[in-house]
Amino acid sequence: MGIGYTGNSINVIDGEMIIMARLSGKTAVITGAGKGIGRASALALAREGANVVITARTKADLDSLAVEIEALQNGAQALVVAADVSVEADVNRLAQAAFTKFGVVDILVNNAGTGKNGTVATLTTADYDHIMNTNMRSTWLCTKAFFPAMIARKSGNVIFVSSVAGLNGLPNEPIYCSTKFAQMGFAQSIDYEAYPNNVKVSVIAPGGTNTYYGFDTGTRTPGDPMLETYHESEDVAEAVVFAATQPPKSRVFMVWMRPMSESLGTGGGSYFKGTAGEG
Numbered sequence: 001m002g003i004g005y006t007g008n009s010i011n012v013i014d015g016e017m018i019i020m021a022r023l024s025g026k027t028a029v030i031t032g033a034g035k036g037i038g039r040a041s042a043l044a045l046a047r048e049g050a051n052v053v054i055t056a057r058t059k060a061d062l063d064s065l066a067v068e069i070e071a072l073q074n075g076a077q078a079l080v081v082a083a084d085v086s087v088e089a090d091v092n093r094l095a096q097a098a099f100t101k102f103g104v105v106d107i108l109v110n111n112a113g114t115g116k117n118g119t120v121a122t123l124t125t126a127d128y129d130h131i132m133n134t135n136m137r138s139t140w141l142c143t144k145a146f147f148p149a150m151i152a153r154k155s156g157n158v159i160f161v162s163s164v165a166g167l168n169g170l171p172n173e174p175i176y177c178s179t180k181f182a183q184m185g186f187a188q189s190i191d192y193e194a195y196p197n198n199v200k201v202s203v204i205a206p207g208g209t210n211t212y213y214g215f216d217t218g219t220r221t222p223g224d225p226m227l228e229t230y231h232e233s234e235d236v237a238e239a240v241v242f243a244a245t246q247p248p249k250s251r252v253f254m255v256w257m258r259p260m261s262e263s264l265g266t267g268g269g270s271y272f273k274g275t276a277g278e279g
Contacts, residue, residue, distance in 0.1 A: 021047070021048045021049025021050075021074060022048045022049065022245045023045060023048040023049045023050035023107075023244065023245065024048075024049030024050075024075065025049070026049070026050045026051070026106040026107060027050065027051045027052075027053065027098070027102040027103075027104060027105050027106050027107070028042075028045045028050045028051070028052050028053070028105070028106065028107035028108070028109060028244070029052075029053040029055070029094070029098055029105050029107070029108050029109065029142070029146060030042045030045070030052060030053070030054055030055070030109040030111060031055055031056070031085045031109065031110060031111050031112040031138060031142055032055075032056055032085075032111040032112030032113060032161075033052075033054035033055055033056050033061075033062060033065060033111070034054075034056030034057070034058050034061030034062055034065065035056070035061060036233045037111055037161055037206075037233045037236045037237065037240075038054075038056065038109070038111040038112070038161075039061070039065055039233065040232075040233035040234045040236065040237035041109055041111060041161070041233075041236070041237040041240040041241075042054050042065060042069065042078075043065070043068060043069065043237070044234070044237040044238065044240065044241045045107070045109075045240070045241060045244065046069045046072055046074075046076040046078065047072060047074070047076075048241060048244075048245065049074060049075060049076055050076060050106075050107065050244075051076055051077045051078070051079070051102055052069060052076065052077075052078050052079070053078075053079045053081060053094070053097070053098045053101070053102070053105070054066065054069075054078055054079070054080055054081070055080075055081045055082070055083045055085060055094055056082065056083075056112070057082065057083070057084050058082070059080065059082040062080040062081075062082060063080060065078070065080075066078040066080050079097065079098065079101050079102070081093070081094045081097045081098070085112050085138040085141060085142055086112075086133040086134050086137045086138045086141070087141075088141055091138075091141040091142055091144075091145050092145065094142075094145070095145040095146060098146075099149075104149070104153065105146050105149065105150075105156070106150075106155065106156055106157065107156070107157045107158075107159065107244050108142060108143065108146045108147070108150075108156075108157070108158045108159065109159045109161065109240060110138070110139045110142055110143065110158070110159065110160045110161065110183075111161040112134060112135070112138045113134060113135045113161070113163075113179075114130070114131055114134045114135065115131060115135075115173070115175070115176040115179075116131060116175065116176070117172045117173055117176070118172060118174075119172065119174070120174060123174065123175055127175060128175050131175045131176060131179055132175070132178070132179055132182075135176075135179035135180070135182075135183065136179045136182045136183060136186075139160065139182075139183055139186060140186070143158060143186075143190065146158075147190065147193075147194075147199070150194075150197075150199045151193065151194070151197045151199055154197050154198040154199070155198055155199065156199045156200070157199070157200045157201075157202065157243065157244050158187075158190070158194070158199065158200070158201050158202070159201075159202045159203075159204065159240055159243050159244060160183050160184075160186075160187050160201075160202070160203045160204065161204050161206075161236065161240065162180050162183045162184060162187075162203050162204065162205050163176070163180045163205055163206060163207075164205050164206065164207045164256065164257075164258070165177045165180040165181075166179075166180030166181050166182075166183055166184040166203075166205060167184070167205055167256065183203070184203060184205075187201055187203050187253075191253065195251065200243075200246065200251035201251070201253065202243035202244075202251065202252055202253060202254070202255070203253065203254045203255070204236060204239045204240060204243065204254075204255045204257070205254060205255065205256045205257065206231055206235075206236045206239070206257040206258075207230070207231065207257060207258040207259050207262045208230035208231065208259050208261070208262055230259045230261065231257060231259045235257070236257065239255045239257060242255065243255065
């Protein structure tokens with residue numbers, strides 16, 4: 001069997017070839033890690049040897065994830081920090097815990113997000129505030145907490161789990177699209193600060209993904225057969241690892257993903273139109 005290049009280092013100990021995980025010795029912070037893409041990304045990064053600081057609002061979800069990570073038995077450690085990353089005090093507490101435990105943070109995965117489909121008539125200003133705070137305010141606060149230290153060290157990765165809704169305006173997703181366009185503009189802007197200082201910025205833009213997204217807002221219904229045609233969380237997590245493991249002189253700014261059930265110009269809002277009379 002041939003051995004393809006993976007970027008892993010290869011050590012020979014007592015005559016035995018051992019392939020070292022690509023992210024051994026690195027530390028990653030993953031927001032929204034309790035479920036879905038965040039959980040899958042934390043596991044994928046830990047499998048590559050990274051220590052992971054996992055954060056979400058529900059501690060029980062994080063505790064069960066930490067058990068899975070420790071069960072890998074590859075040296076990766078998990079630090080659980082229950083927090084609402086749209087709240088500045090919580091993010092400050094998250095950063096203090098991460099730096100105290102591991103000293104440095106090499107990778108930040110801005111993944112926390114939520115959404116609700118509908119129209120301008122059916123969505124509310126409260127919906128706008130909640131979705132914007134969860135998606136974009138959390139992105140600002142976490143980047144503010146971890147990015148400057150990467151610039152100072154001239155090393156690091158900031159990875160945004162955004163969406164195709166940040167590339168094209170899509171039907172029935174006016175607030176969600178607004179937040180994802182904001183993330184894209186933010187990522188593009190900070191890249192001008194990042195790349196001269198050897199810090200890599202990447203955006204992952206998946207299409208429909210089979211997660212818990214929208215269950216709490218009535219946008220999606222668990223068990224809907226359409227969800228089975230979408231990306232799985234693990235598919236998106238592979239893209240996160242891809243961004244985090246680029247060779248030293250390379251960065252991938254954007255990974256644009258689509259499930260086989262979607263065209264380039266459609267989004268979940270075409271099917272999951274939302275509630276309050278939307279069908």
